[in-house]
Amino acid sequence: MGGVNKAFVKFEGRCLIEHVVERLRPQCAGIVISANRDLSDFSRLADAVLPDVLSDFPGPLAALDAMARAAMPNCEWVLTVPCDAPRCPADLFERFSAAWCAAEEKPAVLIAEAAGRAQPAFALIHRSVLGGALHYLSKEGNRLGGFxxxxxxxxxxxxxxEGGFINLNSFDECRAAEMKIPLDK
Known part of the structure; x- marks a missing residue:
């Protein structure tokens, strides 16, 4: 998006991140945003803002690493959603929780699947596995889905x-989504 912080791109009159926070706030005990710039702008939307500890901003795994290092003793599970998914499901946590409760073997990670496609950026992750993000990043690569x-x-x-999991990655995609034009993904 030409160097613009995608989180603050306007969509339906508000910033993309505002839509996401609005949908997540009723589902979560607190909102933590991973950000490496515009920290004061993010702080008005969240209970905490965590920048990457690692240099070069290697993506979502660095965000998980920062969360693992954060002193958040009351945080057992982390619900992840990208900042550019303004229509993320309003019942994401509830559905993850129901699936976890129904599972015979209790997984430490649940990821969404929509229209037959895994959506690893939409995940419920137990705090116990967050520490492995740094090791995976240093040895295996930076693919969130792989980790x-x-x-x-x-x-x-x-x-x-699938519509709730669409990431808006350009100004054109934002305008098309506003006008309800199907996106080619």
Whole structure:
């Protein structure tokens, strides 16, 4: 998006991140945003803002590493959603929780699946596996889906609800989504 912080791109009159926070706030005890710039802007939306501890900003695994290092004793589970998914499911945590409760073997990671495609950026992750993000990043690469799979992730089927998992990665995609034009993904 030409160097613009995607989280603050306007969508339906508000910033993308504002839509995400609005959907997550009722589902979570607290909102923590991973950010490496515009920290004061993010702080007005969250209970905490965590920058990466690692240099070069290597992506979502660095965010998980920062969360693992954070002193948040009352945080057992982390619900992840990207800042550019303004229509994320309003019942994401509830559905993950129900799937976890129904599972015979209790997974430490649950990821969404929609329309037959894994959506690893939408995950419920137990704090116990967060510390492995740094090791995976240093040895295996920076693929979030690969790390979560390595942690024994269980997929949770959200059916054909693909629209709630669409990431808006350009100004054109934002405008198309506002006008309800299907995006080619």
């Amino acid at each position: 979560l799979k390595n942690c024994g992730a269980m997929t949770v089927d959200f059916g054909d609800e």
